[in-house]
Amino acid sequence: VFDGQVICLDDETLQAELMTMPVQSLIVSGLTPSHLAYVIYTSGSTGQPKGVMVAHESVTAFAVNNRYVAVSEVEHIASLSSYAFDGFVFDLFFS
Numbered sequence: 001v002f003d004g005q006v007i008c009l010d011d012e013t014l015q016a017e018l019m020t021m022p023v024q025s026l027i028v029s030g031l032t033p034s035h036l037a038y039v040i041y042t043s044g045s046t047g048q049p050k051g052v053m054v055a056h057e058s059v060t061a062f063a064v065n066n067r068y069v070a071v072s073e074v075e076h077i078a079s080l081s082s083y084a085f086d087g088f089v090f091d092l093f094f095s
Contacts, residue, residue, distance in 0.1 A: 033057035
């Protein structure tokens with residue numbers, strides 16, 4: 001049972017409030033590379049989807065270690081993945 005605070009990012013009131021805030025007030029201090037960056041969910045092939053927590057350091061390592069694909073500033077990449085799929089991280093950082 002999750003007992004933390006739930007924030008609905010699609011809430012229009014919250015989005016409007018965030019748009020009026022100075023950028024400096026949106027910076028979170030005290031974050032470390034091991035802090036959570038995002039959560040993805042498995043397909044549920046075992047009967048129940050499971051959340052996988054991905055840390056900032058993992059996202060950074062993925063973005064930096066991109067030698068397996070040659071993408072330059074003149075390339076075009078179509079983003080076809082759902083943001084709920086871990087392949088979207090590639091689309092996000094390389095497009």
